[in-house]
Amino acid sequence: MIAVARLTPGYYLTLAAALFTIGAVGLLVRRNTLVMFMCIELMLNAANLTFVSFSKALNDISGQVTVFFTLVVAAAEVAVGLAIIVAIFRRRHHVTADDLNALEG
Amino acid sequence: MQTLIFYICALAVLSGALGVVLAHNPVHSALFLLLTLVSVAVLFLQEGAALVAIIQIVVYASAIVVLFVFVIALLGVDQHESFDEPSLFQRPVAIVLGVLLFVQIVVLAGRHWVTGQQSAHGALDTARSGNVTRLATSLFTDYIWAFEITAVLLVIAVVGGVSLARRSGQRPGGPRVDAAAEADK
Numbered sequence: 015m016i017a018v019a020r021l022t023p024g025y026y027l028t029l030a031a032a033l034f035t036i037g038a039v040g041l042l043v044r045r046n047t048l049v050m051f052m053c054i055e056l057m058l059n060a061a062n063l064t065f066v067s068f069s070k071a072l073n074d075i076s077g078q079v080t081v082f083f084t085l086v087v088a089a090a091e092v093a094v095g096l097a098i099i100v101a102i103f104r105r106r107h108h109v110t111a112d113d114l115n116a117l118e119g
Numbered sequence: 120m121q122t123l124i125f126y127i128c129a130l131a132v133l134s135g136a137l138g139v140v141l142a143h144n145p146v147h148s149a150l151f152l153l154l155t156l157v158s159v160a161v162l163f164l165q166e167g168a169a170l171v172a173i174i175q176i177v178v179y180a181s182a183i184v185v186l187f188v189f190v191i192a193l194l195g196v197d198q199h200e201s202f203d204e205p206s207l208f209q210r211p212v213a214i215v216l217g218v219l220l221f222v223q224i225v226v227l228a229g230r231h232w233v234t235g236q237q238s239a240h241g242a243l244d245t246a247r248s249g250n251v252t253r254l255a256t257s258l259f260t261d262y263i264w265a266f267e268i269t270a271v272l273l274v275i276a277v278v279g280g281v282s283l284a285r286r287s288g289q290r291p292g293g294p295r296v297d298a299a300a301e302a303d304k
Contacts, residue, residue: 040140
């Protein structure tokens with residue numbers, strides 16, 4: 015029975031890989047910039063899960079410290095990114111990524 | 120029991136992630152994101168990272184998701200995102216690339232890991248001190264410079280966010296002065 019199998023780091027790493035993949039595909043597929051941001055958060059979480067898994071597997075605290083810093087960077091990124099989205103919305107009244115072609119040559 | 124918890128959380132993580140990508144309404148996406156974040160926090164707990172799990176709940180699941188929902192409420196729900204193809208190949212190519220990426224990561228993770236070194240910065244738990252003590256000790260000794268730079272980064276992010284979110288060309292308190300001048304006339 016599969017539920018008896020011992021939990022190795024491989025389980026967590028595979029889950030993190032799947033989560034990262036879903037986030038990456040979502041980032042490529044979606045057009046709404048807010049949802050694209052959420053997909054970036056998914057990918058950051060997958061990386062965090064990997065860090066914590068290796069921290070457990072190698073019995074090393076620095077993986078968890080790295081996750082701490084990743085959380086801080088993610089918070090800063092969300093604050094600035096959402097401010098940018100609000101600024102774009104004020105000018106153009108929609109936040110669809112396909113319409114943001116003002117820099118197109 | 121541990122395995123059962125893992126499978127339940129893994130199911131919640133993956134279904135939440137798929138919900139984020141597939142939901143048409145951004146509010147639903149944010150709620151699915153919340154499901155994923157909380158499940159990942161449970162997985163953190165399961166792997167002995169208690170403090171990181173709590174930070175995940177407090178910072179991610181509360182602050183960041185609330186920020187998302189707040190911005191969605193501010194901008195209004197954008198329903199007219201077109202789900203039909205802007206270019207013919209984009210969606211199949213994205214899915215194929217995603218599957219390739221997944222296979223690559225799994226194959227690499229299944230082989231030998233590059234690092235075999237154990238406990239470069241101290242063990243995860245010692246007999247006398249718990250996870251929080253270990254993490255704090257490491258953070259304030261080995262990583263003190265990174266910690267200080269993080270503080271600078273947060274200040275820059277806050278200032279940048281405020282200056283971006285202010286209306287461009289508007290001086291602080293400018294219209295109020297005009298209103299007062301109007302009232303004087």
